[in-house]
Amino acid sequence: MFALELENFAASIAGEAQPLLGRADAVGQARAIDALYRSAAEGRAIDLEV
Amino acid sequence: VPRLRLGLLSTARIDGEILDAASVVDRVDVTGVASRDGARAEAFARERGIPRAHGSYEALLDDDEIDAIYVPLPNGMHHDWTMRALRAGKHVLCEKPYSRRPAEVEEAFDLAERSGLVLMEAFMYRHHPQTSIVAGLVAGGSVGRLRTIRISSGFRLDRPGDVRFSAELEGGALMDVGCYCVTGARLLAGEPERVHGEQVVGETGVDVAFHGTLRFPGDVVAQFDSSFVQARGQRLAAVGEQGKLVVETPFRPDSAGAVLLTRGGDDSRRDPGGPHVRAGARELRRFDRG
Numbered sequence: 001m002f003a004l005e006l007e008n009f010a011a012s013i014a015g016e017a018q019p020l021l022g023r024a025d026a027v028g029q030a031r032a033i034d035a036l037y038r039s040a041a042e043g044r045a046i047d048l049e050v
Numbered sequence: 051v052p053r054l055r056l057g058l059l060s061t062a063r064i065d066g067e068i069l070d071a072a073s074v075v076d077r078v079d080v081t082g083v084a085s086r087d088g089a090r091a092e093a094f095a096r097e098r099g100i101p102r103a104h105g106s107y108e109a110l111l112d113d114d115e116i117d118a119i120y121v122p123l124p125n126g127m128h129h130d131w132t133m134r135a136l137r138a139g140k141h142v143l144c145e146k147p148y149s150r151r152p153a154e155v156e157e158a159f160d161l162a163e164r165s166g167l168v169l170m171e172a173f174m175y176r177h178h179p180q181t182s183i184v185a186g187l188v189a190g191g192s193v194g195r196l197r198t199i200r201i202s203s204g205f206r207l208d209r210p211g212d213v214r215f216s217a218e219l220e221g222g223a224l225m226d227v228g229c230y231c232v233t234g235a236r237l238l239a240g241e242p243e244r245v246h247g248e249q250v251v252g253e254t255g256v257d258v259a260f261h262g263t264l265r266f267p268g269d270v271v272a273q274f275d276s277s278f279v280q281a282r283g284q285r286l287a288a289v290g291e292q293g294k295l296v297v298e299t300p301f302r303p304d305s306a307g308a309v310l311l312t313r314g315g316d317d318s319r320r321d322p323g324g325p326h327v328r329a330g331a332r333e334l335r336r337f338d339r340g
Binding site: 001002003004005006007008009010012013014019020021022023025026027028029030031032033034035036037038039040044045046047048050 | 075146170173174232236302
């Protein structure tokens, strides 16, 4: 599993493949995690712009 | 094919997984390792057969014999050291979660793209065939219209002083294990429109348990629990109008665990294994069909 990750990383650097995980994935993760922490801290639901 | 020379930024325990993986991936060599303790770096390099050891993180980034950096540092150090590595002209594979701040993620990808470098967040489960099979089954309508997602990811973290208890280093259950619940739900349902979180904060100030609800387009709702204070276990269930898909080890698909599809009273189990994906990992359990 880590081997498949390394394969994809190396192939992306070599220009033979696209990274399976890119900007949109990482930004989406951060937006959701940030909103969840804000929700828990403020005690209310948080709306996100889709 | 030129071989990728990878440098490990610190001697974190997860380095072992990367070293095992690199040993079965022909095109990747672990060429260097850094620790703030030079003797520790030397000992680690000797023990694991790594040619180059550095007594500071900066020295690894400045090493011309290294092409890419693996960042297994505590969460709160990901962004700073990724930016430094990119500025030094290195590709970066950064452990998850990259950051909880969207602006930092954007900044890092901006720099990577400007510099012609690859930056990747290391969610290794996404690379396993089980994950694409599960996503494909749901997207392909195997459970009918998707309605509910339930995800659990937790274990007991019994080591006081562990970096995952550190508020300063941005530990916490949501960051460490809840991020799997979030990525799993997003994989099946897209980007959430609304979220609600409930946390249990421990004595160090970080969440030792985090429960969340995510509302997605199309009336899909996901609920998850992530924890440092409950018995070890993980599970994903995707429930649709016609059936239910249960994944016993969604985020460690290399460990034994079934993918169980129930539809109209008929259960079927699938084994996503193949010789390649078992390399360096435990043998997948075999299942009888039907």
